[in-house]
Amino acid sequence: MTDSRFSCVLFDLDGTLVDTAPDLTGALNHVLSQHNLAPFSVQKVRNTVGFGARITIERSFAHYGKTLSEDALDLAHAQFLAHYSENICKNSTLFPGVDTVLEDFKSNGIRMSVCTNKTENLSLDLLEQIGVSHYFSSICGSDTVPNKKPHPDHIFSAINRAGGITEESILIGDSMADVESARAAGIPVIVMRYGYTAIPSDELGADLVLDAFSQIPQALRDLSH
């Protein structure tokens, strides 16, 4: 790929690179069952994630009219992570076209970094198991930085760790947290329409909304002019 001004591309993970909803649903339902609450469907989980596992759990309990104390939330979060870390790549899959585009970018010398509200260890584990970790110069998780998305620091850290520069960087994501963090950092943002969001993708305020990962190289050229 040539003709693009973007030498550094940041990718969100859940709902952008990997369809993690089935395994996230397994972990969330494990926690809900401990509290005798009915399971969430995978589709419902797709509308709940984006701001980290803790907030996903909070929102899920709120759906049943329940508020957890900080201690109870700590415990629920720990239960979630214990289940999820053991089952992180059981039913999660790369979205179509992801490996082809990452290969294309890598062979053209584009720096790539993952900027996710999943923790760094879990992200690395998942990306290794699914076979794409080698494409990324850095994996910047929610606990890699003091302030995670939607805070712009998460974006700046991901760029720095990839050895990129802000003016030539772009974020590819799927949620409100992605659009807000990119806007606050002053970089463009593309949203993938197949991703996880409670608000319709076209209403998030992204520079572009795409249906397929394979459209990203052309989109970067279009956004360069």
Ligand SMILES: O=C(O)COP(=O)(O)O
């Ligand atoms: O863990 C989440 O809630 C979302 O993670 P993401 O930032 O990779 O979409």
Ligand SMILES: [Mg+2]
């Ligand atoms: Mg996401």
